[in-house]
Amino acid sequence: MRIRPFRPGDEPALAEICLKTADAGADGTGVLDDDDLWAEIFVLPYVARHPDLAFVVETEDDRVVGYVVAAPDTAAFEEWFRAEWWPRHGTRWPRPASEVTRQDGILLYAYRRGTEAVSFGAEYPAHLHIDLLPEAQGHGLGRRLIGTLVAELRRQRVAGLHLVASPDNAGAIAFYPRVGFAPLPSPDGPGAFGMTLS
16 A cells, blocks of 8 residues: 555545544444535545645555545634635535534534634644544554655644544544654543644
8 A cells, every 4th residue: 555645536535434434433324414524524625725735545456545634724724614615515514503413513513613712723733634444554554644744744834733533532542642642631531632843
């Protein structure tokens, strides 16, 4: 398996990977009323806005089986998501009045993006999302994806990088410190990590 930069046309594969890993690393198919929602929030906006910060894992038979995507300035990205992306792509999903279902919670998160202060934004302005299908896990590809992204962020002189993992995703919580991330204090509990890049 190899790592390469994102290319236009990769979006359907990235959306499928996002879905197949959406439930704290497990397959999220059927968890929400609409499976498309995951990718419209957690991967497709990133490749639309910052394709230069998207890298994929590709198999020898040219299948994409993993990715990392990032935004170099989380505050600016969240504002763009709120002002431009979500009004164009989120119209399929009206804003729920309250959180009754898991989909309601994710939609409320999407509708709130860009309206709240960005946690960790001053010291760690960039943030990432990374997902690998099971066949790509355990081969050092997650480490290589993050290394590739970190090198590009450093080249762009970004000071720091953060991420938030689901506390239910024990594999991710164990993985991030092994690739150079430090746990960050978070009001939401464990799962926030940061890495200084400069």
